[in-house]
Amino acid sequence: MEEMPLVLFTVLSQMAVGAAVTLALLDAFGGKVEQAAGVFVAQGIAVTAGISLLTSLAHLGHPFEAYRALSHLANSWLSREVALFGLFMALTIVYWRQWQRGDAREKTGLLTAAAGVLAVAASGMVYVLPAQPAWNNISPVLFFSLTAIVLGPLFVAVLLQRKQQVLGKTSFSIVARGLLCGAASFWLYASLLLGQGEAAAVIGGNIVHSGAFWGRLLLGWAAPLGIMAYAASKPEWDIRSKIMPLFVLTIIGELLGRALFYGAAVALTVAGL
Amino acid sequence: MAKQLGFLVDSERCVGCHACEMACKNEYQLEPKIRWRKVYPLKEDSFGLPERNFMSLACNHCEDPACLKACPVIAYTKRDDGIVMHDQGRCIGCRLCMLACPYSVPQYSETRKKVQKCHMCAERQDNGQKPACVSGCPMEALSVIDAAEFSMAMSSKTLPGFPDTAATKPTTRFIKPSVGVQVRRDR
Numbered sequence A: 001m002e003e004m005p006l007v008l009f010t011v012l013s014q015m016a017v018g019a020a021v022t023l024a025l026l027d028a029f030g031g032k033v034e035q036a037a038g039v040f041v042a043q044g045i046a047v048t049a050g051i052s053l054l055t056s057l058a059h060l061g062h063p064f065e066a067y068r069a070l071s072h073l074a075n076s077w078l079s080r081e082v083a084l085f086g087l088f089m090a091l092t093i094v095y096w097r098q099w100q101r102g103d104a105r106e107k108t109g110l111l112t113a114a115a116g117v118l119a120v121a122a123s124g125m126v127y128v129l130p131a132q133p134a135w136n137n138i139s140p141v142l143f144f145s146l147t148a149i150v151l152g153p154l155f156v157a158v159l160l161q162r163k164q165q166v167l168g169k170t171s172f173s174i175v176a177r178g179l180l181c182g183a184a185s186f187w188l189y190a191s192l193l194l195g196q197g198e199a200a201a202v203i204g205g206n207i208v209h210s211g212a213f214w215g216r217l218l219l220g221w222a223a224p225l226g227i228m229a230y231a232a233s234k235p236e237w238d239i240r241s242k243i244m245p246l247f248v249l250t251i252i253g254e255l256l257g258r259a260l261f262y263g264a265a266v267a268l269t270v271a272g273l
Numbered sequence B: 001m002a003k004q005l006g007f008l009v010d011s012e013r014c015v016g017c018h019a020c021e022m023a024c025k026n027e028y029q030l031e032p033k034i035r036w037r038k039v040y041p042l043k044e045d046s047f048g049l050p051e052r053n054f055m056s057l058a059c060n061h062c063e064d065p066a067c068l069k070a071c072p073v074i075a076y077t078k079r080d081d082g083i084v085m086h087d088q089g090r091c092i093g094c095r096l097c098m099l100a101c102p103y104s105v106p107q108y109s110e111t112r113k114k115v116q117k118c119h120m121c122a123e124r125q126d127n128g129q130k131p132a133c134v135s136g137c138p139m140e141a142l143s144v145i146d147a148a149e150f151s152m153a154m155s156s157k158t159l160p161g162f163p164d165t166a167a168t169k170p171t172t173r174f175i176k177p178s179v180g181v182q183v184r185r186d187r
Helices: A005-031 A034-055 A062-070 A075-101 A107-125 A137-164 A170-193 A198-208 A211-231 A239-264 B019-028 B064-071 B096-100 B122-126 B132-136
Strands: B005-010 B038-041 B054-057 B076-078 B084-086 B107-109 B114-116 B144-145 B173-177
Touching: A005 A034, A005 A137, A005 A239, A034 A075, A034 A137, A034 B084, A062 A075, A062 A239, A075 A107, A107 A137, A137 A170, A137 A239, A170 A198, A170 A211, A170 A239, A198 A239, A211 A239, B005 B054, B019 B038, B019 B132, B054 B076, B054 B122, B064 B076, B132 B144
Parallel strands: B005 B173
Antiparallel strands: B005 B144, B038 B054, B076 B084, B107 B114
């Protein structure tokens, strides 16, 4: 699949941003992240950010000339995306070092999170193009942000569990709300597309007739929400045994959703051809 | 007013022979799959009565080019005469311009791993020659105009099937085909 490098880059980079925001907020306002666990999580975020940037190069015809993509910051959202993700990646390394030893950990964490949030917004803006009716609206920024909101805390939960720490119930409640918001907004988005004429209706049809859409619906939204609802229904909240399945299902759902984002889009055409 | 070169496409004269496409491919020895100029058939009922008409399109050298704004490496530039140039030396093959252009003009070369597009034969024009497609059209259906000054009663900024011009302000102008007369025997 031609768009696979972009699918991996966007989902992994947004997961890294979501995780950086989660860790920074936990450290600044939630407390109780042990240093060894914090080092491990910060390391995981930096490695994921690095892998995502490397993956993005596979999309280019000339990956070794990728540095030139910083040339057009004045007008090109792609230039801004590259600059902001480059800054975010550099800051994740500094943040990791700050967890090891350093006296500006909280400030670095919040700065890293802020750079990441801007990078995700810029990433979404790359696709807001008049030639692409399905993307020429707020949906790319919304969907990319929701990916960060649902995958970030789950990724932190997986990494913390490796260090025998468990993420609090509040974080899972944010993930559940993100999933509900994602499902509802995607449903509304597909319905709006189907209700419009020509290219938009074709895109809406492409989405709902695609196996990836139904796979995402069942694996990426229904199953994780069901698992969290089951855990919440118990007298005592205990999510430990369910963190890994939750993470795996959600990331599969997000990857399917992103493949759909790229695969279902139909550009404006000349003479209907 | 600044000069703004554009193509004038006379769809009344165009017979859909694709000679313009071939003249362009021949001039630049383009790969088989790449066509900088394309001839599109219009829907036969576009002008009321059934009739075969064509629209020959290359780059529209837009006043506000989406490709230029999207490109992260400044491979696109706009000359003083309005021609939108693409520098293959700078292109890194990210293909964002292909997504940004409403008219599907930039095309990706799988062998060069870069994008390419029509530059209105800028070098030929600098030497006083016409673009290859204009010279190659046997019906004289193509010409180069200054869209900033051009005014012609019969001309139009769009034809049926041409995407919305609001976003990028393309400079191509069209002469619509005249609507034929269908002669019927009186009952």
